[in-house]
Amino acid sequence: GYLFLMDNKRLDQDVVKTFISEGRAEIVQESSISEMGYITKPKKDEKELLNLSDIDGALLGYNCGIIEPDRICAYYESELRKMGVSFFYNTEVKNLRFEPQTRLNYPGEPFLWQKMEMRNLETSNGTFRAETTIVCADMWTNVLLNSAGIDSHVRGKKRQVFRITGEPASRLMSHTMRPEQTVMPFTIFPSYGIVMRPEPGSSSVWISVADDYNRPFEEEDDPKPEPEFYENSLFPVIRSYLPQFSSCRVSSMWAGHYSYNTIDRTHYVFKEGNLIVATGSSGSGIMKADAIGRVVSSLYSGRKKTTLYDGSSIQTGDLGVEERHVSTEHMVI
Ligand SMILES: Cc1cc2nc3c(=O)[nH]c(=O)nc-3n(C[C@H](O)[C@H](O)[C@H](O)COP(=O)(O)OP(=O)(O)OC[C@H]3O[C@@H](n4cnc5c(N)ncnc54)[C@H](O)[C@@H]3O)c2cc1C
Structure with a gap:
């Protein structure tokens, strides 16, 4: 209790x-x-x-009540490994930047008129290629996205x-x-x-x-x-x-x-090109992790509605920026 x-x-x-x-x-x-x-x-x-x-x-x-975050993480890690997911610990992603979809090999790319996407992730462990990148670095989302020119709408305290x-x-x-x-x-x-x-x-x-x-x-x-x-x-x-x-x-x-959404203290989950951002947990990211994971999954799959753990559903865009529709979270402790 x-x-x-x-x-x-x-x-x-x-x-x-x-x-x-x-x-x-x-x-x-x-x-x-x-x-x-x-x-x-x-x-x-x-x-x-x-x-x-x-x-x-x-x-x-x-x-x-209280939960042990380490145990939750350990559980998901073992389940995901069974599903073939690889984990790279101690691997830092460097600043994210958009690249041209089609390279012209001309200095200064990408230009305003080129189609852009986030394709190569430079890390301390080499370069990774991804069709879709999900940024869920919570407080550090700002640091990662600033150079790409994307506002993550959160501030750390x-x-x-x-x-x-x-x-x-x-x-x-x-x-x-x-x-x-x-x-x-x-x-x-x-x-x-x-x-x-x-x-x-x-x-x-x-x-x-x-x-x-x-x-x-x-x-x-x-x-x-x-x-x-x-x-x-x-x-x-x-x-x-x-x-x-x-x-x-x-x-x-x-x-x-705490990675604060300073307006309504609820996560932002949104898509920019082939990048999905989930951030702004405002001190409740463990409690809300299941719901946020489901919204991310819907965004990735293009589902307009997200079914939550209890069977209820929300519009996937409700936690986004453009069509945001959430009430203020008062239970930040
Ligand atoms: C003191 C304290 C008490 C809290 N108590 C609660 C609570 O009781 N209940 C609750 O629900 N929440 C609580 N929280 C909040 C909770 O810890 C967060 O909301 C939650 O951890 C957010 O999860 P996340 O996966 O989104 O981000 P995080 O847990 O912050 O994980 C982000 C990960 O991204 C990694 N990362 C960052 N930058 C890079 C990079 N460039 N390259 C590679 N990796 C990177 C980080 O190392 C980190 O592992 C508490 C937080 C604090 C500080």
């Missing part, structure tokens, strides 16, 4: 009522949150200094994860909320959208946040986590709700990027 800790104002939102009326979530009382070890009403001075919200209750979503280990984290982990759960739910704090994910194997939790102001849009090759960001920005808030976490330590940390 996902446990959204909330103050009364948020608990009263229409979206909360809708989730409950659709049978997708339930309200958890403040007393149950206290039993897990949370301070539901932070001290007055901390509340004022850190601009904290109270925890008056929570919304527990049912059909949500660093996101960090801090792994917190210690007896209090281990104790919190054992608090399940429903019979089918084996660990505590993935938890969203009432302030700043800070999230806490259980790591069942190690009795640790991961803490992260999607911060905005003064967090630049940039594409770093090797983004580094900032321990001082945990110490100065995250820990004071966590400690106000979970003072026992003062005895926990940061046992590891890492950083990556």
